[in-house]
Amino acid sequence: MRCGADALAARARDELSAAGLRPMQLRVDHASPLTSQEQAVAERAAEGWSDARIGEATGLEEREVARLLSDVYRKVGTDRAGLAKRLITPTVGLPRRPAPDPG
Template sequence: LAAAGLRPRALHPAGTDTLTARERAAADLTVRDQNAAAALGVDATAVGRLLSAVYRKLGTDRTGLAQALRNTGRDPDDLAGQD
């Protein structure tokens, strides 16, 4: 990149503080196996976009989402009563 006069993108912290409120909600609902689309009042495509951003920001996929949230201080198991 340097030879082409470009710089790499700055690394962003991989934490839930980088997630929007809607992304956090979609991630929490998904981990708890709840219907995120119905709970958020959007369609499945919108939830897919939200989760795609979550996976990219946290560097994980659906199978590692719960662990990624725990590693960043957002344990989905502790959120059950916060709906």
């Protein structure tokens, strides 16, 4: 781990394993945050948009959308199905849109 918490991470893995859980392996490339284009494509994909629809909205070819999403999945350490969940996690470079004011 980059933050020097190897012992803590190992203990957490052991505790999760003892509880019968399998810890998820996160592979987030902190050195390569998402570009603004990757961010925009990722947000739409997380909302369930197809590559074709994302391409129409952004002016990109469908093949370019697929390439950008592939880069996003690699950087964030997930796939399309897990992307929406990752958008909620602020540590992966995908800030969540502000929640509407309930008042």
